[in-house]
Amino acid sequence: MNETKRRPVVALTGASGYIGQNLLKKLTKYADVIALSRNGDNKQDTEHITWRSCDLYSMTDADKGLEGADFAVYLVHSMLPSAKLSQGSFEDMDVILADNFAQAAKRQGVRQIVYLSGIIPESEQLSRHLRSRLEVEEILRAYGVPVTTIRAGLIVGPKGSSFPILKKLVKRLPVMALPKWTRTKTHPIALKEVLHALNKSIGNNHLSNKAIDVGGPEIMSYQDMMVQTAESLGKKPRLFPVPFMTVKLSRLWVSLTTGTPKEMVYPLVESLVHPMTAKEENMDSEVSYGKVTFKEAVQTAIEDEKEEEQQAAKQQPNSQGLKVPDIQHDVRSVQRIPLPAGKSADWAASYYVKWLSDTLNPLVHTETDQQDNTQICLKLIRTPLLELSYSQERSTSDRALFYITGGSFQNSKRNVRGRLEFRKIPDKQECIVAIHDYMPSLPWFIYKYTQAKAHLVVMYLFRKHIEKIIEQARVPAHSN
Structure with missing residues (x-):
């Protein structure tokens, strides 16, 4: 096949995750995908998807995972434990993952890394989560492979981290105390528009070695988002501001109320003290400006979640009899x-x-x-x-x-x-x-x-x- 007609090969980390699964559908329309997952050997290859098991804590695995890739998409985050006993902070875990990935990308001749990060506010005292996101970006760039960073605020979709937590709060609490951080401004964006930004960045020389902010058409407070989410769910919770609830108290309250692991909730809530709005000087006309309103994105997320639940219920009988894997005491x-x-x-x-x-x-x-x-x-x-x-x-x-x-x-x-x-x-x-x-x-x-x-x-x-x-x-x- 003529080289000019060859489909590009894209290595996609987190291919079995929330954003990875959705991005995979877009990529296969024009590229062959190396789908990387910790359990990739259990997945079925297709015409344009090759699954590879890859533990990015291993530099050897990172090299094998990126072998043959022209481009690589980095959707990795280490908030949740990766072993039966994990000792250490997610920031330090992320250093190892990013460093292995960046070095492997250099050795394997990857031409570009596309990285999904968070919007970085102008502050000398960034939260642990945002400081880590920025450190990962710097490590990915450290070995000379061009990096395009897509920086998003709250991504509105049926799964993931921030929006599902917000939705659970609204759904479960008829009365909600609103601490000061709920008045902080943020720039929500629909999942499909984040996928568009990631997809359009791959192989895009115009965006090479740039950090691009993306956001939807509205800048809102978390309180505004709670109100609109409640309306979409048919709820009318009573909301009242309180001056006494600190971030530390809030993160515990959010974790207990939503049932979300504290390893995920604590860093995210700590970041809510920062205004996370896209900055005009960091935006690009091709990928930055989302058009889907927050209310529309919420309704789509709710509908998608219902559809996924229905499909899961249909598949449930087929899952019986599966062997439970041995516990790895690592x-x-x-x-x-x-x-x-x-x-x-x-x-x-x-x-x-x-x-x-x-x-x-x-x-x-x-x-x-x-x-x-x-x-x-x-x-x-x-x-x-x-x-x-x-x-x-x-x-x-x-x-x-x-x-x-x-x-x-x-x-x-x-x-x-x-x-x-x-x-x-x-x-x-x-x-x-x-x-x-x-x-x-x-x-x-x-x-x-x-x-x-x-x-x-x-x-x-x-x-x-x-x-x-x-x-x-x-x-x-x-x-x-």
Whole structure:
């Protein structure tokens, strides 16, 4: 086939998710899609869709997932836990996901990344959620692949995060107390217009390396949206403003009322103190200006949700008898530490091993050979607690990777991909220390409240130690 007539290949992350499923339908009209999902092997390929299982916490998986792609769409967010035990903040999890994706895109020759983010207000004190969205954008750009960022406020659709939470509040509460943040202005946009913006950005040189704000025809407060949503649902809740409900209290109230996990609700509610309206200087005539009103978008979302529920009810009998998968007793623990000036992730890994031995002496000592393989041992006991095998081929100065290959603390029968990594964050003097896919040997309840807690304490002490080194390095400069 002539190259000019070849259908482009688009790698789509989160292809089985809320936005990914809808975008997939648009993409297949003109492109062949590599649909990436954690459970892609369980999906059926079609003429223009190839499913691939891909865990973006693994750089190897990221490389395999993007192999053969011309363009890539990044719809990943890590608010919800990705392991039976997840320790660490969603911000630090997102760093690993974005960094693996961006590096893989560079190696696989991807020509453009299209990223869906949130509108970034002009504020020196951004919420954790918005700060993380911006950090992800910076990481995706760090390796030279052109990035187009579509920044949207509240997306109105039957699923997702913000709008379903708002709808549940209106539906379940006949009386609603409205704290101050409900008067904050935002720029809602219909799902179909976000899909249009994403779709039109792929391969669009005009939008390359730009961050584009998108929004519907109305700028509204959350109170206005609650009123219009209530009308669409045939509800008339009594609304009254209250001055005393803080954001912290509100996020708990919203989580309990809607039944939405706090891991999702808390960061979103914390962001509601910021006005999230599209800025004219960041808008583009081709993709930014939505025409669907909020009321129309709400009615469409309600109708789509009813239709999906009807289809699910029809398919319910066919789902009986499915085998329930075994519970994966895996651990992911991710912490961020500062790095002294000029130091690398490789330095942090080596220093950590030495510090661990010095700090836990005389109970624990470490042994490292010439290939940087390390054993963590208890004194007077021959069997090591953990054996860490250094991966020469997967490590660089910015990333030190160790596979967990032995020791009494790991489940030798179930451990397949357990690993420890030290990873420098691009363009920052900070490092991520992460344990992935670790399968402990201790009974789960005992592990959770002993070894897992001990690891957090050790990482806290290590971070404080590094902060002290950095502070001591500054002292001579101040004294001069």
